[in-house]
Amino acid sequence: MRFLTSVLLLSTALAQSGPRVQLSHTTESLRGVSVVSRQVAWASGTHGTYLRTIDSGITWTPTQVPGAEALDFRGVVAFSADEAFLMSSGLGDQARIYHTADAGKSWQLQFTSPNPKGFFDSIAFWDPKHGVVVGDPLPDNSGKLTFEVLLTDDGQNWHAVPSSALPVAIQGEGSFAASNTCIAILNSPAEVVAPASSPAVAEASRLRSDVWFATGGPVARVLHSPDRGHTWEVFDTPIWHGRDSTGIFSIAFRDPLHGVIAGGDYKHPNDDGDNLAFTDDGGKHWTLSPLHPQAFFSSVVYDRSVNAAALRQQAEEQAAEAKGKKVRVKPVAPQRLFIVGQDFIFDFRPPSNPERISAKKSWGMQFNAASPYPEGGALIVGPKGSIAYLP
Numbered sequence: 001m002r003f004l005t006s007v008l009l010l011s012t013a014l015a016q017s018g019p020r021v022q023l024s025h026t027t028e029s030l031r032g033v034s035v036v037s038r039q040v041a042w043a044s045g046t047h048g049t050y051l052r053t054i055d056s057g058i059t060w061t062p063t064q065v066p067g068a069e070a071l072d073f074r075g076v077v078a079f080s081a082d083e084a085f086l087m088s089s090g091l092g093d094q095a096r097i098y099h100t101a102d103a104g105k106s107w108q109l110q111f112t113s114p115n116p117k118g119f120f121d122s123i124a125f126w127d128p129k130h131g132v133v134v135g136d137p138l139p140d141n142s143g144k145l146t147f148e149v150l151l152t153d154d155g156q157n158w159h160a161v162p163s164s165a166l167p168v169a170i171q172g173e174g175s176f177a178a179s180n181t182c183i184a185i186l187n188s189p190a191e192v193v194a195p196a197s198s199p200a201v202a203e204a205s206r207l208r209s210d211v212w213f214a215t216g217g218p219v220a221r222v223l224h225s226p227d228r229g230h231t232w233e234v235f236d237t238p239i240w241h242g243r244d245s246t247g248i249f250s251i252a253f254r255d256p257l258h259g260v261i262a263g264g265d266y267k268h269p270n271d272d273g274d275n276l277a278f279t280d281d282g283g284k285h286w287t288l289s290p291l292h293p294q295a296f297f298s299s300v301v302y303d304r305s306v307n308a309a310a311l312r313q314q315a316e317e318q319a320a321e322a323k324g325k326k327v328r329v330k331p332v333a334p335q336r337l338f339i340v341g342q343d344f345i346f347d348f349r350p351p352s353n354p355e356r357i358s359a360k361k362s363w364g365m366q367f368n369a370a371s372p373y374p375e376g377g378a379l380i381v382g383p384k385g386s387i388a389y390l391p
Helices: 198-209 304-322
Strands: 003-008 020-022 030-034 043-047 047-052 061-063 071-077 085-086 097-099 109-110 119-125 128-141 145-152 158-161 182-186 211-216 221-223 233-236 246-253 257-263 276-279 299-304 337-341 344-348 353-360 369-372 378-381 387-390
Touching: 030 047, 030 378, 043 071, 043 378, 047 071, 047 085, 071 119, 085 119, 097 119, 119 182, 128 182, 182 246, 211 246, 211 257, 221 246, 233 299, 257 299, 299 304, 299 369, 337 369, 337 378, 344 387
Parallel strands: 003 353, 030 071, 030 369, 246 299
Antiparallel strands: 020 387, 030 043, 043 047, 047 061, 071 085, 085 097, 097 109, 119 128, 128 145, 145 158, 182 211, 211 221, 221 233, 246 257, 257 276, 299 337, 337 344, 344 353, 369 378, 378 387
16 A cells, blocks of 8 residues: 655745644643644643643743643643643652643642552543543452543542442553543534534533543453443454553544544554554444554544534435435545654545655654644644644
8 A cells, every 4th residue: 555645844835735843842742732723722741841822833832830840741621722621641649630721820730649559541521511531440449450530520620430330451451641542532413513602512512421442451442431431331442452562542433433543552663553443333343444554553533624524414414314305415525534653644534545744854753642623634742842733
């Protein structure tokens, strides 16, 4: 299979439609990224660092959370230019959750792991009041080993899902804090067919409660809850596993049935393997991608614009069928994905071959994580303050 290759160039030398490198003004390793709009985005990384742009990436401002200089912020979830949550990964009291409502002028420490072996892997939110954090497995009083899952129902206080509600973890199994994408949740489908302020969106958002998270190590599994953590089911996957450095590193869903998992071996990032798989039944069964050669993938996200167009088309067809009508709708590609490798990004529109976008080797640019724009495209972050925009 032959891949097309593009080279990332500085934004001043790019055509309007090409990918752009943005100046982050930091050399910290970045693993968290959260796009709010075309203008507003946040990123996070080592040494308590977070970054924010409010001008479409023309200016990024790196800052440290006071008292958090020793923390590694692997996850950030932002809702506006003012409001964001940060999650740090580290053992014990280095696993924390912070919140700001004033663009970082002040930060509230909401939660610190009380367990010296606690380690947070990923954070996600349905809306500013309802969020979830997944951490590595911990033994309960009976010795049962289960993943740590925290929930908030008010955007301020966090409580643990009882271990009795969670499937037993396999010895050595864990999740990966590589890109803050080992958790997947769904935004309301109504967002693509109704105004953001409509009652339909509010109701659909309230009802949307699916959460998936992915694991690695001796197994590569997907755990799913249809009711925000009250009940769980677990499914095996064919993703490469067996070592502590292998498994699923990222999971994403474009609707309740269709999703993707990506991973591999981060210690051998250039090795081909079974590192990419898809589901069409909500995660119960996974089919390996025929794409080869592959490599280690740390993050995968769906293009939100393409996904929204496909969902809109589906809604129009269903509405017409309900009225006994037949409509001619211009076909819409059902999916576009951005798959992040160590030193490249796949712009993937199945069933076509992906476009491979690589950084110029002399720049030393690499990648960790991605977040999609509502209007299409994605923001990519990585080591040494790397930030790139793909339209």
